[in-house]
Amino acid sequence: MLKTMLRAPLALVSDPDFSALQRPSLACRVGLLRAVAVPTLRAVTFPQDEKYPLGVSWSERLEEVFRLNWTDRIRTMFRTGRLSMPALSGPGEAWRASFVRLNVRDCLIHVQDGPGLPAWVALVNVGKWTARGFTNWVLLPDGETLVTPEHRDSSLAEVQLSALAALYAAAGDAIGPWFREPAGPALAYRPANGNHLGHLVWNNLSGVHGLLAECETGGQPLIVYDLSIRPGADIYGSFGQLFPESSIQLRRPIDDDLLDVRAFVDATRERRHLLSFRLAEVPTSLRERIQRSVNKDMVASAVVPLVRKWLGRNGDGPRRPVLALGLRLQNRSVPDLAGFYEQVVRHLYTSCAPEGMFVVVDGMNAMPTGAIVAPESLIQREIAFVEELRLQLADLPVEVISCVGMTTAxxxxxxxxxxxxxxxxxxxxxxxxxxxxxxxxxxxxxxxxSQSGRVFLYSHKGHTEAPAPLLSNRPDDVEDLFPNGPDGTPLISFEGSGGLSSINFRIVNPARILGEIEELFRASLNKAAGNESAFGNEMERQRKIVTTQ
Incomplete structure (x- = not known):
């Protein structure tokens, strides 16, 4: 039965209503597939088919599928408006390929190398937080052999194939034209982590921004299905505010428990193949796009004159330095952060800013509607933190400004x-x-x-274009405060090679850290005063929101 389902693209030619996939008995059974790892691929004997001989060259092409850079390939598809997949039966591109989005990361591709040839299926990850998408597995034309990069269980693949059958069934009659005469790709936009400050920029908005550039280069429209799970809660502005280009055609399916299915059905009726897409980069042009959106925010634009006057930036008085202090009280921080920040401000006041300074405390933000989604207890802790810092610095000509509870804009x-x-x-x-x-x-x-690759995301030129200077403490400047397990041994709380540990730490070398902060602060002040220094003329232009009224 699964074989019948997997060869369904062939049936589309003679079965326009796709009735073969509308029977509920097509759910996959665990254990139906046999899994083969790529490293052992050439040693495996496959069933021979006179229409589809499985030789060594075929195995080499299959290995090539696992080396595909899906990020680049999807960019090309949006630029050209043409869906494509390499063939397994011979060199070149397959005759037909249908792309089916399963979720924010995964896409199933049904491939037919040529007329009369059996179909094969691939699962690709197109939304990973990495620089390139990749192939997860390939189901061979025999409908029984699952090839994976390494040995793994096939049960998840069987569930994913069942989901494919269910989506085909939901689309009904629209599947035939969608498969035979595709109009091109469409983008499914949904932030994978809700409205997470970082991933929204680094992955989701970056993905839309990148595909828009491709479509404009190729003269193609960018069709976007907005599947945001929190409509109206866009922290950097609405989608239309961020992407006002006329070449974008925005679709919003009915938002309910069947949102993903409705999006697939709606796209299928337009003969569009729906894909998720994310990048892991922040070009200057995206940064400026977000800044333009912030300028359109009514509250933010009204605040600009007040902020300029408050900070003495209207040119009618001496310029006092501004230091921003970030808050993180729940984990991954210094237990006595207020005490350390007091040291920082006193040190900079003594060494660099005897006339005084402004301290802007960056905290948890409210949504554009004013609603705060962070736990109330955490907001109260941040408010108390700011008040404590004000008291600690009350004897200095320092004004502490709290951003806790403000909108992000x-x-x-x-x-x-x-x-x-x-x-x-x-x-x-x-x-x-x-x-x-x-x-x-x-x-x-x-x-x-020492162990996380994400520490340097905000300064690595592969992720951030023209990054301003960013320094960090060294491992021997701090002492990690590992919690103890039931047997008294330290627990190393770590989320994996790409993640970040959530443990707190104690500063043991404050003198070196304060010295490095002073050096960077002094250089920043020199640049702000118009002196040529280490950073170059681009830094100020890139980092400041345009405030032209």
């Missing part, structure tokens, strides 16, 4: 005037780095510095 206006920042590693850095490109100093644990 309003928060960004205040942060855009910062000369530099100091903050623990966390999602809040997205505002300071990916949206504003402020130079700064990041505090993090020794285990993150």
């Amino acid at each position: 309003e928060n960004l206006i205040w942060l855009s005037y910062a000369d530099m920042f100091v903050a623990p590693q966390g999602g809040g850095l997205a505002k300071l780095r990916w949206v504003l490109n402020v130079p700064g100093y990041v505090l993090t644990s020794a285990i993150n510095l």
Whole structure:
């Protein structure tokens, strides 16, 4: 039965209503497929078919499918408007390929190399937080052999194939024209982590921005199905505000429990093949796009004159430095963060800013509607933190400004005037780095510095175009505070090679950290005063929101 389902693209030619896939008995059974790993592929004997000989060259082409860079391939498809997949039966492209989005990461591709040839299926990941998508598995034309990069169980693949059958059944009569005469790809837009400050910019908005550039280059429209799970809660502006280009055609299916199915059916009726797509990069043009959107926010635009006057940026008085301090109190931070921040401000006041300074505290934000989704207890802790810091600095000519509870757009206006920042590693850095490109100093644990690739996301040129300077403490500047397990041994809380540990840490070398913060702060002040220094003329332009009224 599964074989029948997998060869269904052939049936489309003679079965326009796709009735063969509308029977409920097509659900997959666990254990039906046999799994083969790529490294052992050439040693496996496959059933021979006179229409589809499985020789060594065929195996080599299959290996090539696993080496495909799906990020680049999808860019090309949107630029050309043509769906494509390499053939397994010979060199070149397959005759037909249908793309079916399963979720924010995975897409199933039904491939037919040529008329009369049996179909094969691939699952590709097109929404990973990496620089390239990749192939997860391939189901061979025999309908029984599942090839994977390494040995793994086939049960998940069987569930995914059942989902494919269910989507085909839901689309009904529209499947035939969709398969035979595709109009091209369409983008399914849904932030994978809701409205996470960082992933929204780095992955989701970056993906739309990148595909829009491809479509404009190729003269193609960008069809977007907005599947956001929180309509109206777009923290950097609505989709239309962020992407006002006339070449974008926005679709919004009915939002209910069947949203993903409705999106597939609606796209199928337009003969569009729906794909998710994410990138892992923040070009300057995306940063400027977000800044333009913030300028259109009514609250933020009204706040600009107030902020400029408050901070003395109207040219009618001396310019006092602005230091931004990031808050992270729940984990991955210094237990006495307020005490350390007091040291930072006192040190900079003594060494660099005897006339005084502004301290802008960056905290949890409200949604554009004013609603705060963060736990109330955490918001109260942040408010109490700011009050404690104010008391600790009351004897200095320092004004502490709290952004806790502001909308993200309003928060960004205040942060855009910062000369530099100091903050623990966390999602809040997205505002300071990916949206504003402020130079700064990041505090993090020794285990993150030594084991996590994400520590340097905000400064690596592969992820951020023209990054402003970003420094961090060294592993021996801190002592990690591992919690103890039931047997008294330390528990290393770590989310994996690409993740971040959530453990807290204690600063053991404050003198070196304070010295490095001072050096960066002094250089930033020199640049802000118009002196040529280490950063170049682009830094100020890139990191400040345009405030032309």
